[in-house]
Amino acid sequence: MLEHLTRAGLVGYGALHLLFAWVILRIAFGRAPADGDQSGALHTVASKPFGAALIAAIVVGLVAMTVWQAVEAVAGHRDERGRHRVYERVASAGRAAFYAYVAWSGVKVLKGKKTSSADAQEQASQDLMVSGGGRLTVAAAGVAVVVIGAGLAIYGLAGKFEKHLKAGRRNPAVRTLGIVGYAAKGGAYAIAGVLLVLAAVRYDPDKARGLDAALRAMAGHAYGTWLLTVTALGIAAYGLFGLVQARYRKV
Template sequence: MPTTASKARAAGDTWLERLTRAGFIGYGVVHLLFAYVIARIAFGRPAQDGDQSGAMQRLAEKPFGAALIVVIIVGLVAMALWQILEIFAERTVVERVASAGRAAFYLYLSWNGVKVLKGKSASSADTQQNTAEGLLGSGLGRVSVIGAGLVVAAIGVGLAIVGITRRFEKHLRTSQMNAATRRLVTRLGVVGYTAKGLAYGIAGVLFIIAALQYDPEKARGLDAALTALSGQSYGMWLLLITAIGFAAYGLFAMAEARYRKV
């Protein structure tokens, strides 16, 4: 006869949970591909788009790439639905806002995947630049770009803090990990969140600079951040370190597929 605990596990093993866990795997794959794109940029090989959109474009070129993108899109939509449900379950306003932001980001990535499947060549970085170019023509528009930069920079700082302080651990079922697995997952989370936070922080600062200098080319999000890193004296090494960081985050996301509290 099933126990109360087994009934609870069965009730929690819903279709949304399964799709969400699959979504974490797809999310990890996107970040691993993004790390590959960054590494290519480090070695002087041009990329279509230096962000997650470019990563999916690279995937679309591979055999069965389109099918994999479909799976990733379904998983990302499931992750967005999960976060929308979390908005009503979280206790604090900050947690609700964070869930809303994650839901929006997952839907944004899934929409980029849809555009890649449709064969649209316009990159997300180009779209951001074109939007910024239109906004920079007015004072209110420049304020909007500065506001967007502050938000992106704040997200970057938040991600770095989560990594450095290991706040991500509270969302993991660490009791199911052995000591070695927990050390590995923790290290991947620290490196991944910190690297991702630094990249977003740079992107946010560049948004602000774009508004102050009337330079829409700096408002290309992560693509502009990678370009800024590549222009430094040790640009190649900075990009390779960033690539390692995003690869670590990708592997961490895959670990979340099993150990994340959903």
């Protein structure tokens, strides 16, 4: 049962990234939504017919994915020699936390809450930056996000995601989707992390808005439209890779 729900969750997660890519394109061409991240994508779904039902289905799938990764984190991963791989357990714990966060964002949208995740991040950062220690905390969080973004990009460029696919399902098309998708997502998170550090250094909470701030920062450059379009294509590739994983991921 958990496997079927997890695979359904991977479908929803992939679809959510395709919607996120659409949100990025809207920012690129001056039709920006209120929130330029996964929360914005969920609000976009909510505004459509049967949107609430779709979000509910995505939330159920994300909860299943959270449980799946939590079990992986506790039970541990083993290599070919049967040894536990600590870094894989840590990665699973991180994924479980992230899936739970996105699922909670979906629940809030279903409850009709209009506050965006970007606004919440900005307010939390502003509250922290009242003190010097709080600013250090925000800066440290920014560095952590940069590391996570770089890790995602390296993970994708090295093709390490292929080891999680069923044997015989590794081909150039799937590899390309994974590489491009992970690199784009990692790059977006790295930029968000850099902006978070700058927000702490300059005491500028407006930059502490996560992916929303990163995307709008890109839009402000001379080649912003092109940068955002390329990023949107990369996130779309990640979304398509998520759909591939729904069928071929080892669960």
